[in-house]
Amino acid sequence: MGTTDAGGVITLTDEDLDPLVTHAETRRLLTGRGLPSGSPVLAFGALRERPALRRVAELVDDAEKLAEELRDQLVIGALRTFDRDLESLVLNGATGEVFTTYVHPRNPGLMDLSPLAPSLEALLRFAAATDELTASRGRFAPPEYGPKAVAAASERLTSVFAAGAEEDLAPYWRMAALIRPLARIARPGTGLALDLPPRLLDEEFGPAALVRFEDVDFPGTLTHEPTRRFLSEVGLPENGYWYELDTDVPLPTLAEYYADQDEFTTDDLPEEADRLIRLGYLLEDTSLVIDGATGAILCWSEPDAILRPLNADISTLAFTVWLVHREKALDEAHDLTDAYEQLAATMAETLAAVDPIACDPTPRTPQDDGRRYWPEAFEDQAGGGLYA
Known part of the structure; x- marks a missing residue:
């Protein structure tokens, strides 16, 4: 019983999941393949704690102030940027959908849900593709540079996300596909x-x-x-x-x-x-x-x-100024600032x-x-x- 962390993978037992997770595909992933213990984009450290799965209602002072859709969501980890955790990752145990939220223990009325991925499997696939772009490996190796390379990387990343998104792409992945490839605009210099x-x-x-x-x-x-x-x-x-x-x-x-x-x-x-x-x-x-x-x-x-x-x-100062100018044009076309905190993190990741x-x-x-x-x-x- 309990979580295991072997070879960088966290798995749960059926007892850990009962009665909170009833979605069959999600149960199979959590008890079989498991989740990576950490990545540049995702952190699942919350699953090492006991109990492994906790409802959002258990993490706030006055659960009655929570929106009803939030109360039974399960906190499984965090969306990360290069230097810290951002929003909490929450799982709907009945549907397998993954959302983000800011947990406000003392002000639960301020909390809301933002869609992130239709399933844990899609979440892992999206994160893996994003990591590959940043590290110039896998489908994004060897690295290419210039405007055409930026456009090609953006299209490739978008296709990965679109293949796993049943409805509109979540803002976090949309901005990842639009902003992160901008790091490929210039090759290393001498x-x-x-x-x-x-x-x-x-x-x-x-x-x-x-x-x-x-x-x-x-x-x-x-x-x-x-x-x-x-x-x-x-x-x-x-x-x-x-x-x-x-x-x-x-x-x-x-x-x-x-x-x-x-x-x-x-x-x-x-x-x-x-x-x-x-x-x-x-x-x-x-x-x-x-x-x-x-x-x-x-x-x-x-x-x-x-x-x-x-x-x-x-x-790199010139690149930074160019990056900000490009982002403003993209925001005008795609309303990226509707998810401002995620956009700020994506910009910092791209610059880094x-x-x-x-x-x-x-x-x-x-x-x-x-x-x-x-x-x-x-x-x-x-x-x-x-x-x-």
Whole structure:
């Protein structure tokens, strides 16, 4: 009796399932093939607890405030993003359908159900295909790059999902098919992390929106040649919604920028302020800077007096701005922001696949507290950054 976890697979016994799970196909999967103990998308750790299956009504303070359709749903795990669990996975023991919900123990009246998959088997198949795309294996190996590769990967993923969806595709998988393949737009580069397709930014933003710099704009401390070439030959959008370039004067170092400002002294700035070049700002009090020697992209927060990683380099910053712009166009066509939290997680996952530094909380500078600008910006629904 009880759950077993052998070889990374969790299985349940008939006694574990009685009387909560009556759906025959679901019972066969849980007692036979089982569920993976974990994956980048799904986590089933809840099934290791005793009892293995618990009704949503057992997890809240006042079950009478729950919608009736929620009370007997069974919590089996969680939908995951790269750094944490998101929504709870819940199973309808009578039909085998899988939903997501946010469990609010003290405010059960706020809970509702969102469809995820018509069955556990479909859920596992959808997650496996998504994992294969991210890892460039299975049906998505070897990896291909460029606009045609993005379209092909999106179509292939959509076909996997459509084959197992009896009705409309759940928002989570729809955005996975539309957003995650965007990580294939650029092949790995030499000198910079990415080799962006020619005219990618021009076609996305329009040539008039791009700023290309000249040698006279660069301070002598910008010695990283691939970054200099990118800024002069490719350029960046002047306004990327969550950032804006300073184009009125030659690019100053961070030390030069603050030289005439009373609120900051040399002691308040990072030690490397003389080689950090200010490109512009992310927020009113957060500077976008380049390490002139390495090409790393960082952000300097005035209120926190902390220098944090932002992107691996100028090519992945450009990819990030392009990704956000693409998402807005997709949201306008497909209403992706109707499931905002899932969309924010999908955006972070897509960025992390291309530029782990942008999302990895591992400290990389003195006083780095692990906060990362892009994931937080994506998640800020009140700020509305992902809305079309």
